Amino acid sequence: MHITLIIIIVTSLVSVLAFLGKVPANKYMFNAWAVSERREYWRFFTHALLHGGWGHLIINMFVLFSFGTIVEGIFDLHYGSRGGLFYLLFYIAAVAVSSVWDYFEHRNDYSYNALGASGAVNAVLFAGIVFNPSSKLIVFPIPVPLPAWLFAILYLGYSVYMSKRGGDNIGHRAHISGAVFGAAVAAMMKFL
Secondary structure: OOHHHHHHHHHHHHHHHHHOOOOOHHHHOEOHHHHHHHOOOOHHHHHHHOOOOHHHHHHHHHHHHHHHHHHHHHHHHHHHHHHHHHHHHHHHHHHHHHHHHHHHHHOOOOOOOEOOOHHHHHHHHHHHHHHOOOOEEOOOOOOOOEEHHHHHHHHHHHHHHHHHHOOOOOOHHHHHHHHHHHHHHHHHHHHO
16 A cells, blocks of 8 residues: 555544544644643644644645655655655655744744644645656646646745735645755755
């Protein structure tokens, strides 16, 4: 079974259990103050197993499935029998890296919470774009396929703008951090 499918199954299971109140989301979502003051370092990782609702979960898992199986295959080609392990480590590192910016921004704010796998999913998405920048992406609501490299530029520009504007309760900094991390890892694999 693909590592991507295992990640999707585990993430979906934990998210649904949290939706049903069986998993205490407050204990596992990212809270920079709790990490800083209480040393609850697991929050750098566990937040990616939780989502804010069905739409959030479905979109993240759809994008992860769409690009994760491709990126995982490239890891397998590049690293052979260790490809799956390195892909899993890449994903886990992306989960943590995507929260570092918010950690430093909010470590003194006990009320700041974040959840979702979006940062890690963006790492996988942008790794896929670096591996194949000329591929075409269909992005809702734009009915015309966009070159992947153009989508990457537009998406990062939008994320930077929205992170400065704020007010929409979306972790744009996590999206940016994950995207940059994924692109950097893929570029190192591709060009080094």
